[in-house]
Amino acid sequence: MDIVIPPRDHGSSTFHYKWDENGEVTQITRVKEDSTHPPVVQERQRRGRQTMHWPFQSIATDITRLSTPTTASPFARRATWQPKKPGDTDSIAQDIIPDYVINYIRGETPEMVARRTRNDGKLGERAVDIAHQHRIHQSRAANFEGFFDADSDRPRSSTGSQGGEERRILSGGRDGDNKGWRQLLVGWRAGVALNLLLAFVIALTGFVCFILVLAKTQLARQSVLFSGSCGVATGLDWGLHAVANVFGVVLIAGANYVFQVLSSPTRKEVAAAHQKKTWLDIGVPSVRNLAHIEKIRTLLAIVILVSAVVVQVLYNAVIFISTNITDAGQALQTCDVGVNGTLLGVAALLNLVIVIAIATVLARASFAPLATLGDAITSFLRDPDPSTRGACLLSKTDVRLGRWGGVGLNEAKYWVPRKHYWFSSPSLPHWLFTILVWCACAGLAAAALVVSLMAEHQLSPFGADSSSSSGSSSSITQLQLQLQLPSSVSLPAAALIASLPHILLAALYFATNSLLTTYWLSHESSLFASRPPAALRVSARPVGAQTTSLYLTLPRPASWCLLAWFMGMGFVASQSLGVVATTTATTSPVALGISGIGLLTLLSMLVLLACVVIGLGVFRSAPPAGMVNGEAVGNPMALRGGSCSVVLGSRCHLVDKYRGVRAEKEKEPWRYPLVWGVVHEGADEVGMTTRRTMGMVGHCSFTAGTAVQVDVGRCYA
Numbered sequence: 027m028d029i030v031i032p033p034r035d036h037g038s039s040t041f042h043y044k045w046d047e048n049g050e051v052t053q054i055t056r057v058k059e060d061s062t063h064p065p066v067v068q069e070r071q072r073r074g075r076q077t078m079h080w081p082f083q084s085i086a087t088d089i090t091r092l093s094t095p096t097t098a099s100p101f102a103r104r105a106t107w108q109p110k111k112p113g114d115t116d117s118i119a120q121d122i123i124p125d126y127v128i129n130y131i132r133g134e135t136p137e138m139v140a141r142r143t144r145n146d147g148k149l150g151e152r153a154v155d156i157a158h159q160h161r162i163h164q165s166r167a168a169n170f171e172g173f174f175d176a177d178s179d180r181p182r183s184s185t186g187s188q189g190g191e192e193r194r195i196l197s198g199g200r201d202g203d204n205k206g207w208r209q210l211l212v213g214w215r216a217g218v219a220l221n222l223l224l225a226f227v228i229a230l231t232g233f234v235c236f237i238l239v240l241a242k243t244q245l246a247r248q249s250v251l252f253s254g255s256c257g258v259a260t261g262l263d264w265g266l267h268a269v270a271n272v273f274g275v276v277l278i279a280g281a282n283y284v285f286q287v288l289s290s291p292t293r294k295e296v297a298a299a300h301q302k303k304t305w306l307d308i309g310v311p312s313v314r315n316l317a318h319i320e321k322i323r324t325l326l327a328i329v330i331l332v333s334a335v336v337v338q339v340l341y342n343a344v345i346f347i348s349t350n351i352t353d354a355g356q357a358l359q360t361c362d363v364g365v366n367g368t369l370l371g372v373a374a375l376l377n378l379v380i381v382i383a384i385a386t387v388l389a390r391a392s393f394a395p396l397a398t399l400g401d402a403i404t405s406f407l408r409d410p411d412p413s414t415r416g417a418c419l420l421s422k423t424d425v426r427l428g429r430w431g432g433v434g435l436n437e438a439k440y441w442v443p444r445k446h447y448w449f450s451s452p453s454l455p456h457w458l459f460t461i462l463v464w465c466a467c468a469g470l471a472a473a474a475l476v477v478s479l480m481a482e483h484q485l486s487p488f489g490a491d492s493s494s495s496s497g498s499s500s501s502i503t504q505l506q507l508q509l510q511l512p513s514s515v516s517l518p519a520a521a522l523i524a525s526l527p528h529i530l531l532a533a534l535y536f537a538t539n540s541l542l543t544t545y546w547l548s549h550e551s552s553l554f555a556s557r558p559p560a561a562l563r564v565s566a567r568p569v570g571a572q573t574t575s576l577y578l579t580l581p582r583p584a585s586w587c588l589l590a591w592f593m594g595m596g597f598v599a600s601q602s603l604g605v606v607a608t609t610t611a612t613t614s615p616v617a618l619g620i621s622g623i624g625l626l627t628l629l630s631m632l633v634l635l636a637c638v639v640i641g642l643g644v645f646r647s648a649p650p651a652g653m654v655n656g657e658a659v660g661n662p663m664a665l666r667g668g669s670c671s672v673v674l675g676s677r678c679h680l681v682d683k684y685r686g687v688r689a690e691k692e693k694e695p696w697r698y699p700l701v702w703g704v705v706h707e708g709a710d711e712v713g714m715t716t717r718r719t720m721g722m723v724g725h726c727s728f729t730a731g732t733a734v735q736v737d738v739g740r741c742y743a
Contacts, residue, residue, distance in 0.1 A: 212566065212567075212568070212574050213564070213565045213566035213567070213568075213574045213575075213576075214287050214395070214397050214565040214566060214578060215388060215566065216576055217283055217287075217576045217577070217578070218283070218284055218287060218384060218387055218388055219388060220576065221280035221283055221284060221384060222381065222384040222385060222388065224276055224277075224280055225277060225280055225377065225380050225381045225384060226381050228273045228276065228277060228377055229374060229377035229378050229380070229381050231273075232370065232373055232374035232377050233374045233378075235365075235370060235374075236367065236370045236371050236374050239365055239367045239370060240367060240371075243367055248364050248365070248366055248367065248517070248518070249364060249365045249366075249367055250362050250363070250364050250365075251363045251364065251365055252362065252363040253350075253360060253361075253362045253363075254360055254361070255360070255361070256349065256359065256360065256361035259347055259361035259362065259363050260347070260361070262363050263345060263347045263363055264601070266345045266363070267342065267345060267597055267600045267601065268597050270341040270342055270344065270345065270600075271338075271341070271342065271593055271596035271597045271600060272593055273341060274334075274337060274338030274341045274342070274528070274596060275338070275535070275589060275592050275593045275596055276589070277334045277337055277338065277377070277380065278334045278335065278338055278532050278535055278536075278592075279535075279539075279585075279589050280334070280380075280384075281330045281331050281333070281334035281335075281380065282311060282331075282535070282536060282539055283578070284327070284330050284383075284384055284387060285311055285327045285330060285331050286310070286311040286312075286397065286543075286578055286579075287387065287395060287397055287578070288319075288323045288324075288326055288327040288330075288387065288395075289307075289311060289312045289313070289315045289316060289319065289323075289327055290308065290309075290312075290315070290395035290396055290397040290401075291306045291308065291315055291318065291319055291395065291396055291671070292319075292393075292394060292395055292396065293394075293396060293405045293409070295318055295319055295320075296308075296396065296405075296411075296671050296675075297411075298318070299318050299671070300411060300413045300414075300431065300671070300672065300675070301413075303428065303431055304318070305425055305670045305671050305672040305673075306318055306671045307668070307669040307670070307671070308396050308399070308401075308402045308669050308670075308671050308674060309396075309397070309398055309399050309402070309543070309547045309578070309579045309669055310540055310543045310544055310547060310579065310668075310669050311536070311539070311540050311543065312669075316328075323393075326383050326386060326387060329379065329383050330380055330383045330384065331536075333376045333377075333379050333380050333383075334380060334532075335528075335529060335532045336376055337373050337376050337377055337380070338528050338532055338596070339522070339525045339526065339528050339529060340369050340370075340372060340373035340376070340522075340525075341373055342521075342524075342525040342528055342596075342600050343366070343369055343518070343521040343522045343524070343525040344365055344366050344369045344370045344373065344521075345363070345364070345365060346363075346364050346366070346517065346521050346604070346605045346607065347361055347362065347363050347364070347604075347605075347607075348361065348362045348364065348517075348605075348607035348608070349361050349606075349607070349608050350362065350608075364517075366517075366518045366521065368518065369518060369521070369522075394566065395565070396671075397565040397566075397578050398563055398564060398565045398578055398579060399547060399550050399551055399562075399563070399579070399674075400562035400563040400564040400565070400572065401564050401565050401566075402671065402674045402675075403562055403674070403677075403678055403696065403700070403728065404562055404564060404572070404696040406674065406675045406677075406678035407678050407680065407695060407696045407728060408696065410675075410678060410679050410680065411672075411675035411676070411678070411679075413430065413431040413672070413675070414430060414431070414672060414675045414676035414679070415679055416437075416438075416679075416743045417430060417437070417439070417676045417743065418676055418677060418679060418725055418726040418727060418742055418743060419439040419441060419662060419676075419726065419742050419743075420439075420672065420673055420676035421666065421667075421673065422453075422665075422666060422667035422668065422670045422672075422673055423667065425670055425672045425673065430672060430676075431672075437743065438723045438741045438742060438743035439741065439742060439743070440738075440739075440740070440741050440742075441660075441662060441736045441737070441738055441740070441742065442660075442738075443659040443660025443738060444659065444660050445646060445659060445660065446548075446552070446646065446647040446660060446661055446664040446666060447643060447644055447645065447646055447647075448545045448548065448549070448642055448643045448644070448645045448646075448647070449640070449643030449644065450666050450667075451544050451545055451547070451548035451664070451665055451666065451667075451668065452540075452541050452544045452545075452668055453667050453668035454667075456540065456541065456544065456668060457541075459537055460534075460537040460538065460540075460541050460639075463530065463533045463534045463537050464534060464537075464632065464635075464636060466530055467527075467530045467531065467534055467632055468629060468632045468633070468636075470527065470530070471602070471625050471628050471629045471632065472629055474602075474603070474620055474625050475622060475625040475626060475629060477620070478620045478621075478622040478625065479622060482622065484622070485622035485623045485626065486620065486621050486622040486623065487621060487622075487623060488601055488621050488623040488624050488627070508606055508617040508618065508619055508620075509617055509618040509619075509620070510615070510617045511523075511616050511617055511618065513615075515616060516616070517605065517607055517616055520605045520607075520616045520617075520618065521605050523618065524603050524604050524605050524618055525600070527599050527603060528596060528599060528600075531592065531595060531596055531599060534592075535588070535592050538588065538635065538639065539580065539585075539588060541639060542580055542584060542588065542639070542642070543578075543579045543580045544665075544668055544669065545642060545643070546579055546580055546581060546584070547579050547665060547669055548647070548664050548665040548666075549647065549648065550563075550579070551663045551664065551665050551674075552647040552648040552661045552663045552664040552665075553648050553663075554663050554700060554701060554702040554728070555648075555661055555662055555663040555701070555702045555703060555736075556647075556648040556661060556663075557648065557701075558699075558701065559698070559699035559700055559701040559730065560699055560700065560701075561573050561698075561699045561700075562696060562700060563575060565578060569696075569697050570694075570696070570697025570698060571697060571698055571699055572696070572697065591631070591635065594631065595628060595631050595632070595635075598624055598627050598628045598631065599624075599628055601621055601624045602620070602621045602624030602625045602627075602628050603618060603619070603620060603621070603624075604618070604619050604621070605617075605618065605619070606618065606619035647661040647664040648661060648664075662702075662726070662736050663677065663702050677702060677726070677727065677728070678727065678728060679725070679727055680692075680695070680705075680727055680728075681705055681706045681725055681727065692729065692730060692731060695728060695729060695730040696728075697730075698730035699730065700728045700729065700730055701728070701729060701732075701733050702726065702727065702728050702729075702733065703726060703729070703733025703734055703735060703736065704724050704725070704726050704733055704734045704735070704736055704737070704740075704742070705725060705726065705727050705729045705731075705733050706724055706725040707722065707724050707734075722741075723741050723742065723743045724737075724740055724741070724742045724743075725742060725743065726742050
């Protein structure tokens with residue numbers, strides 16, 4: 027079928043169209059007419075007529091064919107509207123052919139287009155390309171790749187998963203760009219903000235209590251909250267110590283969280299450390315990193331951590347109970363529950379210091395730590411670490427021995443699989459420190475229990491004794507082993523001495539939390555080599571399919587259980603060793619009372635904690651990626667010996683051979699669900715036999731596509 031369409035505005039050119047039997051436009055021919063008139067554009071300018079062109083009037087060739095070439099670029103066409111780049115004086119490109127024009131030329135109605143779409147492309151291809159010698163036009167679904175933001179010279183990227191596109195649309199067009207208060211709703215900033223809120227509530231409660239005590243005692247050092255029955259006094263003492271330990275452990279847990287954020291290195295600090303042939307910890311609380319990060323963060327981390335421990339000790343020393351005996355035991359004795367105003371004021375001030383320090387962390391808007399495993403992987407995929415190139419199977423043992431980072435030091439390695447248990451994830455010094463702190467806590471509790479049993483031949487009651495409320499002369503001074511203190515030691519000083527064991531419990535919390543965090547860091551890493559692709563979990567500004575969470579590495583259930591357990595141990599410790607203050611008509615002796623039942627309970631909780639940690643340690647890493655004699659053994663992504671920035675960097679080198687020509691999502695793989703494995707078998711060409719490829723060196727890395735398992739008999743670099 028042939029048809030001739032005259033030119034618009036009575037121009038000098040006419041177009042001749044040809045259709046085939048299926049209704050497809052097969053040829054467009056420009057029919058030139060002899061004319062002595064000046065060019066059309068100049069004529070229109072003189073006439074002042076409309077300057078909008080007919081859709082195909084800008085085609086410069088005489089013959090143009092409509093087809094869908096198989097060699098055309100697979101990229102989707104850009105949208106028909108594009109805002110100008112700032113400072114760009116060029117006009118908007120007008121050579122894009124909208125879909126409705128193509129459909130109109132075909133003679134298709136919207137109903138026909140919809141029916142063809144439902145029938146999987148029947149009734150003709152939807153993508154019609156007009157190809158000529160100057161450019162190729164593709165009619166495809168529009169995307170916005172290359173659009174310029176209103177306030178930036180950087181074009182937007184169209185990469186990202188469907189979830190990332192939805193997130194960008196719902197967030198107003200910004201992908202991973204949370205500014206202002208929105209930063210406080212996601213990632214590590216949300217966790218720090220939550221801990222800041224808890225610290226502020228505790229500080230406010232402390233100041234209110236201090237003001238009430240100050241108003242009642244009029245600057246006196248001690249205040250009596252209750253005086254009366256010893257049974258009621260004991261219950262009140264238990265309740266106040268329980269609240270004090272809840273507050274104290276919450277502050278310690280929050281300080282540990284903020285400490286982990288502050289001690290997490292930035293990429294710049296990691297690069298500086300690698301240049302010095304050393305490594306940094308990523309994803310765990312690290313004292314080692316303090317020597318390699320900026321000084322202000324080191325100072326803030328130390329201040330927050332030390333202040334939280336001191337506040338825990340002071341809160342347990344603020345409250346004490348004393349027994350009053352007026353007539354040598356003949357009269358009914360009473361008990362007082364007292365509060366030391368001075369210690370309470372110091373604790374409130376230190377709590378305020380914690381609040382200010384945490385707020386300072388949030389105020390640092392430019393701080394971008396590598397706080398999670400996903401942060402490190404994203405950073406190393408974006409900007410690969412040059413010191414670990416060619417060493418994709420680097421181990422922490424190699425790093426300790428210095429076999430990395432130099433010319434000729436990064437060499438290809440064979441994968442040697444072996445079973446990986448969780449207890450092999452923390453380093454040996456890490457284990458030694460944890461065992462030392464646990465032995466100190468358990469050893470002191472066991473020694474005190476033995477002394478108590480030898481002196482009393484029975485388990486003394488838990489906490490302060492309330493049997494005296496029945497009228498008998500028995501009191502805490504008679505039923506508990508007493509360690510008499512010199513007369514020069516005041517009651518507040520004795521309370522501080524009795525609270526010192528909480529320092530060991532705080533140290534045990536830090537050590538245990540760090541140990542469990544290392545467990546889960548290795549577990550999270552091993553999952554990338556043993557299951558379908560998974561999205562990266564980052565600590566801030568997720569893009570594409572990436573996710574974020576309040577917790578950094580240790581999952582919330584494990585963290586909450588550990589928090590509750592140490593709250594219980596703190597309360598039991600406060601009732602196992604306490605102040606024994608007895609007031610008579612002539613003397614007021616002060617001693618330390620030991621509770622046998624309390625010590626036994628505390629020792630049992632310590633043993634149970636050790637059993638849980640060791641029990642988790644015998645878990646094996648995620649379903650392994652290697653096969654040996656038909657048995658699944660080993661996981662190359664399990665972190666043996668603890669966190670190490672060098673090891674993580676070595677796992678994140680993309681294949682240079684395919685850079686620039688790989689699939690679209692391989693250009694920015696961190697935006698997609700990832701898997702780690704063999705991405706390059708080492709064969710130079712497709713179809714090489716197994717015998718010839720055995721000597722080739724393969725490569726392992728993260729990929730958003732497919733990867734194969736690491737082969738035990740192959741060499742990788």
